[in-house]
Amino acid sequence: MSVFNKASKIRLKVKQHPVQIAEKTSQEAVMKVASISESDRLLNHFRDVISTSCQRDVDDDRLVDQLNQLQEAHQQLLAKQCLTGPQG
Amino acid sequence: MGISYRSYIGQSSNHFSDTLPTPANGNLSFNTPVGSCIDRLGRVWVADTAHNRLVILDKTLEQVLQIYGTVGSGAQQFNMPFRLLAHPNKNWIYVTDIGNKRVHILNYDDLSAIEPINHFGNSATVELKGPNGIVYHEGKLCVADEFYEGENGESRLVIFDELGQYLYEIKAITGPTLDEPLHLLWPQGLSIDEKGLLYIANTGFNTVIRCDWKGQSMPFSATNKPYIDGLELARDVSVIQGRILIPGAEANSIAVYGLNGRRQGLLQGFFAPIQITAFPESNRLLITEPILASVQLHEINLRALQKDNQRSTLVLKSIGDERDQFGQLHFVTSTAGELSTLRPSSTPTLESPLERLIEQQQSLQEQVLKALQPEAMPAWLSMSLSWQTEWLQRWQRSWINLFIPKKELGTSDVLWMVDAGNYQLQASDKADVDSARKASLPLLPGSLGIVALKPSTPLPNQYHYDSPLLVVSNFLSGIVTIYQYYPPLDELIPYTVFGALGSEPWQLSKPQGIAVDPTTNDILIADSGNNRISRWRLNAAGIVGLVDVFGRLGDQEGEFHTPSDITVDMQGHCYVSDQFNNRIQVFDGNGQFLRSWGQAGYGSAGDNFLLPTSIEHDRGYIFVSDLVNRAIKVFNIDGQFINSFSGFGADQNLGQMWMPYLMHVKNGKIYLPDCALNRINLYQFEPE
Numbered sequence: 001m002s003v004f005n006k007a008s009k010i011r012l013k014v015k016q017h018p019v020q021i022a023e024k025t026s027q028e029a030v031m032k033v034a035s036i037s038e039s040d041r042l043l044n045h046f047r048d049v050i051s052t053s054c055q056r057d058v059d060d061d062r063l064v065d066q067l068n069q070l071q072e073a074h075q076q077l078l079a080k081q082c083l084t085g086p087q088g
Numbered sequence: 089m090g091i092s093y094r095s096y097i098g099q100s101s102n103h104f105s106d107t108l109p110t111p112a113n114g115n116l117s118f119n120t121p122v123g124s125c126i127d128r129l130g131r132v133w134v135a136d137t138a139h140n141r142l143v144i145l146d147k148t149l150e151q152v153l154q155i156y157g158t159v160g161s162g163a164q165q166f167n168m169p170f171r172l173l174a175h176p177n178k179n180w181i182y183v184t185d186i187g188n189k190r191v192h193i194l195n196y197d198d199l200s201a202i203e204p205i206n207h208f209g210n211s212a213t214v215e216l217k218g219p220n221g222i223v224y225h226e227g228k229l230c231v232a233d234e235f236y237e238g239e240n241g242e243s244r245l246v247i248f249d250e251l252g253q254y255l256y257e258i259k260a261i262t263g264p265t266l267d268e269p270l271h272l273l274w275p276q277g278l279s280i281d282e283k284g285l286l287y288i289a290n291t292g293f294n295t296v297i298r299c300d301w302k303g304q305s306m307p308f309s310a311t312n313k314p315y316i317d318g319l320e321l322a323r324d325v326s327v328i329q330g331r332i333l334i335p336g337a338e339a340n341s342i343a344v345y346g347l348n349g350r351r352q353g354l355l356q357g358f359f360a361p362i363q364i365t366a367f368p369e370s371n372r373l374l375i376t377e378p379i380l381a382s383v384q385l386h387e388i389n390l391r392a393l394q395k396d397n398q399r400s401t402l403v404l405k406s407i408g409d410e411r412d413q414f415g416q417l418h419f420v421t422s423t424a425g426e427l428s429t430l431r432p433s434s435t436p437t438l439e440s441p442l443e444r445l446i447e448q449q450q451s452l453q454e455q456v457l458k459a460l461q462p463e464a465m466p467a468w469l470s471m472s473l474s475w476q477t478e479w480l481q482r483w484q485r486s487w488i489n490l491f492i493p494k495k496e497l498g499t500s501d502v503l504w505m506v507d508a509g510n511y512q513l514q515a516s517d518k519a520d521v522d523s524a525r526k527a528s529l530p531l532l533p534g535s536l537g538i539v540a541l542k543p544s545t546p547l548p549n550q551y552h553y554d555s556p557l558l559v560v561s562n563f564l565s566g567i568v569t570i571y572q573y574y575p576p577l578d579e580l581i582p583y584t585v586f587g588a589l590g591s592e593p594w595q596l597s598k599p600q601g602i603a604v605d606p607t608t609n610d611i612l613i614a615d616s617g618n619n620r621i622s623r624w625r626l627n628a629a630g631i632v633g634l635v636d637v638f639g640r641l642g643d644q645e646g647e648f649h650t651p652s653d654i655t656v657d658m659q660g661h662c663y664v665s666d667q668f669n670n671r672i673q674v675f676d677g678n679g680q681f682l683r684s685w686g687q688a689g690y691g692s693a694g695d696n697f698l699l700p701t702s703i704e705h706d707r708g709y710i711f712v713s714d715l716v717n718r719a720i721k722v723f724n725i726d727g728q729f730i731n732s733f734s735g736f737g738a739d740q741n742l743g744q745m746w747m748p749y750l751m752h753v754k755n756g757k758i759y760l761p762d763c764a765l766n767r768i769n770l771y772q773f774e775p776e
Contacts, residue, residue, distance in 0.1 A: 001240070002240045003238075003240050003241040003242045003271045003272075004273070004698065007292045007293050008649065008668055008669065008670070011294075011649070011668060012641070
């Protein structure tokens with residue numbers, strides 16, 4: 001078996017049986033719950049901003065306020081995760 | 089005929105207007121710096137990898153003393169200088185020149201004169217394929233040959249004497265506690281401990297291996313295994329103060345292990361750190377952050393890490409600009425749209441006086457903020473402040489941009505770019521190096537893929553029907569945002585959003601490439617974290633709904649292992665780059681498996697793939713960006729190889745690649761964003 005296939009099989013096995021790393025799994029579960037709620041909150045922010053900006057008599061102060069809140073939500077996400085390029 | 093390189097977009101800021109030495113703050117821009125070392129005079133050397141040069145600073149990191157090297161293959165030239173090593177007893181620096189497949193030996197003196205002594209590794213005796221990490225012990229050098237291809241594809245370590253004379257190679261790690269030899273796959277960073285034992289970041293297996301200089305395994309006493317596993321990533325390793333430091337073993341952090349192999353804790357507050365170098369003063373570490381384009385000096389007592397606790401370091405100094413100047417790109421990941429020509433224009437792109445004023449003001453703002461900050465800050469606070477400043481400035485600039493008259497973007501012949509590091513969409517209407525300019529309010533952090541979508545009829549609240557909608561995936565939050573062009577502001581604003589983070593059918597995890605099905609106008613997303621493809625539809629009311637998902641984790645037909653990108657042909661057939669299965673899979677419009685092609689292996693041509701990352705369809709051809717082979721490969725729709733273009737390196741004159749991400753092809757024009765080189769390479773494909 002080539003070394004590439006061997007490495008792929010090992011990666012696949014780790015993904016298919018994540019419970020093998022029990023300690024890590026519990027950490028991931030906590031992070032995942034937090035991430036889902038954050039994601040939903042951010043999504044709702046977006047929806048609010050979009051609906052506000054589409055209104056004919058848009059209230060500028062309210063829009064700016066919403067945008068500021070959105071910015072804060074982004075910052076919170078930034079502090080927890082990162083984008084590191086093509087996986088591999 | 090075939091693929092030819094034409095030009096690129098993405099300005100570099102690597103020129104010094106002042107004579108050296110000059111203050112680092114405000115003058116120094118790195119482009120994905122990887123390696124570092126401290127010479128015998130206490131000076132700091134940094135491999136400014138994508139700028140193809142070495143930067144030498146004083147030990148306080150206040151002054152740039154010297155810049156050495158240009159791009160090329162001559163005696164004083166580099167193509168991606170990667171790792172640096174200071175000889176312990178001589179005034180020599182070793183530089184692995186990975187793009188030129190050789191190692192330099194440079195001599196320095198206290199007058200800042202640098203003279204090349206020799207280079208090695210590219211002779212008939214031994215031909216290195218990808219010299220990466222390098223260490224020295226008792227007159228011998230060990231070099232990690234990352235892309236060497238052994239009989240079964242394995243990489244190797246190569247041992248030289250200190251002058252570069254080849255001695256022997258290590259292809260596998262063997263020992264009495266091992267059932268079978270440990271093979272090396274894409275080894276990158278190397279380190280040694282006080283006894284001279286080797287530590288290898290074996291990236292292909294995400295492990296750190298310990299062995300002696302003959303390749304005999306040296307098990308850790310806590311585990312009786314000669315390797316540390318369970319790592320998210322193993323690109324580097326450093327043994328410092330009797331601790332094993334593994335950057336990136338967990339996201340945003342550095343994992344710390346004892347020499348017995350037991351985990352001691354985690355250093356937090358980083359982005360994606362790579363090389364860690366011990367500083368002459370105790371408890372100080374020099375750390376490169378390639379993606380942040382920064383080099384940082386941290387303080388931490390590693391012995392305080394015990395019983396798997398978590399600590400934050402103190403950041404004493406951080407150098408390197410934000411890569412947010414006019415025309416610059418920072419971690420560009422994908423593109424949409426089209427340029428009329430890939431040839432550079434003869435007219436320069438001019439920055440308006442107002443834009444220049446804003447940049448000057450923001451630069452002042454940064455300097456004032458830095459002056460107000462205390463001398464040392466916890467890493468998490470330093471990073472948070474730096475990001476908050478960056479964000480504040482993005483918002484300032486976006487709001488101010490609303491009042492700057494610009495050339496209208498809502499026309500045809502515009503290339504849209506996801507500039508993830510600057511949290512912006514940028515746009516360009518010509519193929520010039522400095523032609524990128526900001527085109528949207530700040531994006532969500534983690535924005536990654538983009539595709540243009542033209543609805544069949546105008547949608548409610550769509551302001552400019554002639555301009556396509558832009559669909560942008562977000563890798564971190566699982567949210568997909570559809571932007572529209574808003575003529576009064578000449579900006580892109582959100583039209584609607586869909587998706588959320590998770591594994592339910594209507595959720596996404598680590599979405600990467602996006603495509604539009606030309607037969608249905610559906611949006612297809614490579615949902616890489618869930619190992620499936622999801623299909624969504626934007627209806628005439630402007631609402632997006634889930635239509636279908638297909639695929640699951642595995643390596644059988646119809647299964648995926650990190651599908652990173654998708655494209656759809658004129659028959660509605662879906663082509664998926666099944667990245668970690670090293671193949672392309674084809675499905676019909678209902679998600680039924682039709683065929684696949686490709687297998688794991690090196691090759692700049694043909695159907696061998698190593699982590700195929702991106703795929704596009706254009707006029708009956710399938711284009712694949714093959715990451716590790718650094719190749720764009722063209723196939724017909726049946727998977728028959730037609731043509732390719734390849735090149736590993738950072739030479740902007742040759743169209744070389746380092747970390748190519750999501751490719752875009754339209755009318756034979758290939759737009760390949762490289763998130764490590766921070767530019768978009770432009771190629772032309774001409775069929776026979």
